[in-house]
Amino acid sequence: MPIESQHEKGSDIIGLKAGLEIHQQLDTKTKLFCNCPTTLRDKKDTILAFSRYLRASKSEMGKVDEAARAEEQYGRTIIYKGYDSTCLVEYDEEPPRELNREAIAISLEVALLLNMNPIDGIHTMRKIVIDGSNTCGFQRTALVATGGLLSTEEGPVRVDSLCLEEDAAQKLEAEGEAVVYSLDRLGIPLVEICTAPDIKTAEQAVKVAEQLGMILRSTGNVKRGLGTIRQDVNVSIEGGARVELKGVQNLRLIGEIVNNEVVRQLKLIELKSELNKRCAKVEHEIKDLAAIFGVTTSRVIKKAGGAVFGVCLRGFAGVLGTEIQPGRRFGTELADFAIKFGAGLMHTDELPAYGITAEEVEHLKRTFDATEDDCVVIVAADEERATKALKAVLMRAETAMQEIPKETRRALPNGSSAYMRPLPGAARMYPETDVPPVEIEDAWLEYIRANLPETFEHRKERYKAKFGLNDELADKISRNSNFALFERIMESYGDVPVTLVVRTLTDTLVEFMQEGLDVVQLTDLHFLDVFKQLSANTFGKEAVPDILKFVANKPDLSIATAIDEIGLKSDTGEIEQLIDGIVNSKKEFIREKGERAVGPLMGVAMKELRGKVDGELINRLLLEKVKRVLENG
Amino acid sequence: MQKFVDGDRIRLKKETNNAIYEGVVMPTASRDIVIKLDSGYNIGIRPENVELDVINSAGSLKGEIKTEIRAVKEGLPLLSILSTGGTIASKVDYRTGAVSPQFSTDDILDAIPELGEIANIRGKVVYSILSENMRAEYWRKLAREVYNEINDGADGIIVTHGTDTMGYTAAALSFMVQTPVPVVLVGSQRSSDRPSSDAAMNAICTAKVACSDIAEVVVVMHGSTSDDFCLIHRGTKVRKLHTSARAAFQSVNDIPIGKVYYDARDIEGMRFEFDATYIKRAEKELELRDKFEDKCGLIKYCPGADPAILDFFISQGYKGIVLEGTGLGHVSADWIPSVARAIKDGVPVVMTSQCLYGSICDRVYDTGRDLLHAGLIEGADMLPETALVKLMWVLGQTIEMAEVRRLMHENIAGEITARRGLIHI
DSSP, rough: OOOGGGGOOHHHTTOOEEEEEEEBOOOOSSSSSSSOOOOOOOGGGEEEEEEEEOOOHHHHHHOOOHHHHHHHTTOEEEEEEEETTTTTTTTTTSOOOOOHHHHHHHHHHHHHTTTEEEESEEEEEEEEESSSSSSSSSEEEEEEEEEEEEEEEEEEEEEEEEEEEEEEEEEEEETTEEEEEEEESTEEEEEEEEOSSSSSSHHHHHHHHHHHHHHHHHHSOOOOOOSSSSEEEEEEEETTTOOOEEEEEEEEHHHHHHHHHHHHHHHHHHHHHHHHHTTTTEEOOEEEOOOGGTTTHHHHHTTTTTEEEEEEEEEEEETTEEEETTTHHHHHHHHHHHHHOEEEETTTTTTTTTOOOOHHHHHHHHHHTOOOOOEEEEEEEEEEHHHHHHHHHHHHHHHHHHHHEEEEEEOOSSOOOEEEEOOGGGEEEOOOOOSOOOOOHHHHHHHHHHHHHOHHHHEEEEEEEHHHOOOOHHHHHHHTTTHHHHHHHHHOOOOOOHHHHHOOOIIIIIHHHHHHGGGOOOOHHHHHHHHHHHHTTTTTTGGHHHHHHHHHSSSSSOOHHHHHTTTTTOOHHHHHHHHHHHHHHHHHHHHHHHGGGGHHHHHHHHHHHTTTOOOOOOOHHHHHHHHHHHHTT | OOOOOOTTTTEEEEEOOOOOEEEEEOOOSSEEEEETTTSSOOEEEEEETTEEEEEEETTOEEEEOOOOOOOOOOSSSEEEEEEEEEEETTEEEEEOOOEEEEEEEEHHHHOOTTTTHHEEEEEESSSOOOGGGGHHHHHHHHHHHHHHHHTTOOOOEEEOOOOOOHEEEEEEHHEEEEEESSSSOOOSSSSTTTTTTSHHHHHHHHHHHSSSSOOEEEEEEEESSSSSSEEEEETTTEOOOOOOOOOOESSSHHHHHHEETTTTTTTGGGGGOOOSSBTTTTSOOOOOOOOOOOEEEEEEEOTTOOOOHHHHHHHHTTTTTEEETTTTTTOOOGGGGHHHHHTTTTTTTTEHHHHHHHHOOTTTTTHHHHHHHHHHHEEETHHHHHHHHHHHHHHHHHOHHHHHHHHHSSSSSSSSSOOOOOOOO
């Protein structure tokens, strides 16, 4: 069956359940637990670096979290880069300050917009994360609200939780056994919103993400731009497992990610039964294979100093070569595990290739007594790393015969995903004793409730009702950051065409930007003035873009001067003269056509007057004068 | 409302908005009911207008207790770890969320298994107190324990200690125990329940030092903000110079004895770098000299300070006073009569400097010369707290003023540096 069409069996049959986790940075003045600014820095401006190690510690219940344990095995050195805008709190050299109240207020606002119930007392927790993205080895997070609801066409989606968290440090590079993080992002407040697994289709997932994004933006207090919002998706299907897909950068990719994960799980279920049918078996003996590759042309092996180790997966032939996601085979899954230990992985499903000859492959197979049904997996790395890598690979291969593993995966730009770590459990969470709990007083909550921003949905409906806008235009302007300006223009100059105002504030500005015009020069006052003059009938509405373009280049000019300079000023006397001239020269045509002559004459007049005078005015004057000609015989 | 206790699993319904929460009751100092949800999050709920059901009661929530018998490894040295309440092997209490010390040998090796590769470990809790509650009688008890452990064949002693007063304890042990083996004090600036804790690296470096041939009382702590090396500080020269940073401990008026590198992170690959000479293993006989005069005071002089402060100490029966003066070792001229009176009454007064760096020299200015004339004892380049501990120890050995003066001027445990280079500042 072609890989794309598998999931089209329908979500009911495959039992797709998906939930979304949205992380949105807040635009606060300072970070969540210190007084550093929330600005990202040019990585060239770093002023210091230091290195650390992290080790998995036990939770308050005396358990070590699985994900933390897995991460600890890789034993990486973590290098941190600091700036003049970071402090001892980010360096884990000073206790955190109290929770940032501005950030609490914004998260309460979002919670109320999502119809959630805020918690009375907010307790900051430590969520163990030891990949190095947090200097202290945990992310500080606090549950702020629960029990929200979103409505979608496909049905309601529950919003389980809203947490206020600190953002993690940004990974710059991983070089060998060291990983480098930049500390400018660490500690920026963000809200994490999790929905219940109520989403049943990929399309619904996209819509829910869009709706959440709109609500967040409506507060006006969230950061905008690349990397300020990150989406994770949880996906499970019947017979599969719950898998968390992390870091979907682009909203449009969500649908694809969900579909590809469904395909991956379906494929893994197929592989599982195939392997069981074949009575496949994983052999745990790791063999030193350096002798085979003494004079190899493989660059990977040469780079590892000729060290090669391998294992044999009995009955796995063809399985590693099976595509389970676009561009990713089951072998790629196994390679994800090996690369965590810095070891490159190759297997006989894909060999000879990569500079490894058919002869060497034969030799490999002989070493393991491998038949056509078997697959030999090799890694090029020193003994310690190779052993750890192969053990992880063997474990994953064994799991393939038993179940679909619950895991956290990293979303890739092409819509597929790679293995990251096991799914973390509740053992990763314990109280942050350095941060006192925060009481949410009723008065504070009521103040926020009374000052909630209007949602896009509400604004859109209001615009439709009040200004008679159609759905498309109402939608466009209510989502636009210029919506407030739009309302001011309509309040002051209600007689100008509303469609024109919306188009000007949306499409026209986009066109200007595409043309490379410096639209930042245009202030609210410019727009208000243009429509004031239009309302006073000083020029024709077709000229609005020209005037704005003119002013964008000469922002010191007033709109009135601009109209003068472009030569748009409509002197009624002049216009009448011009129209008189047209009418007089076409008297015969008028007598012949009667009032129907107005249409063709309109075209002639517009050629002369476009932009200077409103079309309707020309039409009115023409009609008057045509009538007069007809009356006078 | 149904009665409940910490650890019970309860369900709460808020009447105001019908929100329902279920979780395990956690201990709290606030008036809210605090529960841990299944997601791991703790939340606070106001006890008014709630319906509460106890789902099941506490008891099933105990953390796992792991017991594992560890065999003694032939060929490895024997280290004795004495705990005084430090956080090296502490755990978070799942009920209170507080960090509490746990100190069986298994607990230590559970937390830091690498120690088992370095030595055979014997653990003992001497007492469990916060370092700020330390006092002279605890120093004596600790000195005796160190002495006993060495007598019992320990090849090295590790003392885990809260960092706040670790410098004082290190100085006290330096004077009280003449040791043929390393005696190493260690603490941590980040509690061991966090993955970034400095406890493990400090402890591993400490174990290395405790197996080395440095037969002195030393403090081993992070040398920088990175997890790259620990500094080995002489116990009489070390001071906590930062409230929270890892590299808080620095040697003042002396270079550290050396460094122990952790950057490779494998026990085999750890190496030493020595910058100063030190007393070697078995060079000195084991000796306990734990007589101490507890009633000594440290007075910090500040501009305008009233000499009645000193008079008060004398009237309270203090047997020795260390002054922390300004600059080269001064107090205002109106203190001189009080200083003279104290000394005349047989109470030695020792001058140290609040500059910390540099030596006392009261021969330069008039006030200084007047103080010397009054019988003041110059504290050389000793840290004020080291001078205090030393004076307490000296007064335990003799009360004869001339002998006190001689001992205070003599370098007994590395507390006085003969030559000072341009270091640190």
